[in-house]
Amino acid sequence: MPEFGELLHGWRDRLSPADAGFTAMAGRRAPGLRREELAQLAGLSVDYVLRLEQGRATNPSAQVVGSLARALQLSRTERDQLYRSAGLLPPRDGTISAHVPASIQRLAVRLGDVPIGVFTADWTLVWWNAMWCALIGDPSALPVEQRNLARALFGNGPALPALETEHGFDAFEASIVADLKDAVSRYPADARLNRLVRDLRAESEAFARHWVAESAAQHTSEQKTIYHPDVGEIRLDCDVLLAPGADLRMVTYTAATGTTDAGKLDLLRVTRGQPTGSAPQRVQSPGGPM
Incomplete structure (x- = not known):
């Protein structure tokens, strides 16, 4: 070998x-x-x-x-x-994979003008581009275990950027918990996932309430308002795109051409991000995973 x-x-x-x-x-x-x-x-x-x-x-x-x-x-x-x-065992089948296929990375690279973050089935952020850093903050400033959206929402992870969601924050929380319940059903042997759920059920009353709820909450495209320290309030369409076979979620933020919000994204691209075609970068602006 x-x-x-x-x-x-x-x-x-x-x-x-x-x-x-x-x-x-x-x-x-x-x-x-x-x-x-x-x-x-x-x-x-x-x-x-x-x-x-x-x-x-x-x-x-x-x-x-x-x-x-x-x-x-x-x-x-x-x-x-x-x-x-390297003398290590590869990730086992039946556990959540953090592998991002080349095709997904190529697609995200070609959409360099759009803030993109790629999450695993347990909502851990594993890939992001320069515009994601410019809008949300630099995930590389965080320890790997803190790049989890559920921990940011319910546990001891870093706080999320100040934001409002179109359908309400409670619905946003419920959708994340529903995704974790689905992940547990599909990856029952994943130790990291089981530890995450156990910790959050013990730490958060809100998480525990959503966990025992019978109604399923699914992600839908919605607008989110982010309060950015440089450009102020910016209202964007947030979409969660699934990658079948890879079990990944690609989160994107966009604004309609010609709007004030699109202009603010352009400003972030110039001042804190990188132009289209540049590689994923790291800006020194720590922030939450979403």
């Missing part, structure tokens, strides 16, 4: 900069991603990626391997190979 660093380098050379969201400039010598670009996408230091490729850093954590697999847009088979080469 190839060494971890050999796989990392080979797959980095294979990935097109454009598919990862980078603009390839004339005279670019790297056949694929530069080491700095991979580090940026995976949320790691360039020095650490270099040491991994050279075999000077050993025993990367499952979190690091998962981040690298997403950044490199690996298939499930390749992801599992990367885990094994």
Whole structure:
């Protein structure tokens, strides 16, 4: 089996900069991603990626391997190979996957003008673009376990950005709890999911109330009003798009062309985000997961 660093380098050379969201400039010598670009996408230091490729850093954590697999847009088979080469067991079937397929990443990259966040079945944020950071805040400033929307709503996670929802906050909470109930029915052996539900039922009366409710609450497209520190009140259409087969939720925020809210998004794109075609970036503005 190839060494971890050999796989990392080979797959980095294979990935097109454009598919990862980078603009390839004339005279670019790297056949694929530069080491700095991979580090940026995976949320790691360039020095650490270099040491991994050279075999000077050993025993990367499952979190690091998962981040690298997403950044490199690996298939499930390749992801599992990367885990094994690091001496780790790949994620088990029957548990919630944080793997974001290359096709989903390419789609999100091509929609760079739109704030996009990709969530797993338990509402953990695993991928986002520069416009998401500009609108919501930088998720990379948070520990991984705190990038969960349910924890932000009901538990000890970071507070959500100040927002109002078209159908009311109680309905928003109910829809998230309904999604978690559905996830538990489909992933009964997922330890992280079971711990999340157990913690929130103990910590939050609101969560416990929604959990025992018999009526199902489903997500619908709705408008949300976000109170942004730079541009003030901004009213946007929020859509949750499902990715069948990957069990992911792609959350998008848009505004009708020519409206004041669209102008505010444009301003955020210029002042805090990146123009269309740029890679997912990190801005220093901590915020909640949604």
